[in-house]
Amino acid sequence: MADKVEVRLNGPYRVYGPLNLVDADGKAFKLPSGEWVSLCRCGASATKPFCDGNHNKAIKFNAPTKAV
Template identity: 65%
Template sequence: MSEVTILVRNNGPYRVYGPAKLVDADGNEYRIPEGEWFSLCRCGQSAAKPFCDGTHKGCGFEAPSDASLAAGRT
């Protein structure tokens, strides 16, 4: 089984590369096959949450993409 990779995009969403499964609060499953991806909103402005709809590009969203500090790594 392949490992799920989550890419933190610069000033943008989390891009999740499949194979992966997202399950919403109602139990609906969204499966992403290997070689495909979806993006999860990180800015809070998407009208399609939890998915990114590109709104971050026009709302001035800025956030670090370096996870090392939050993970306690340097």
């Protein structure tokens, strides 16, 4: 079970271990306690499901994380 999921303003979800992550192809990633990964939520990453920074570098992703 993930220890914490953090919604980054105009960026990815940062997920903290311990966690077992399985991508759309069934490839498994084991994230130990104390480590984290960033998961793309903008759709522009070339390394999905992980964020590669393209939310900022390529598309200037704008996704308010708070209800207004």
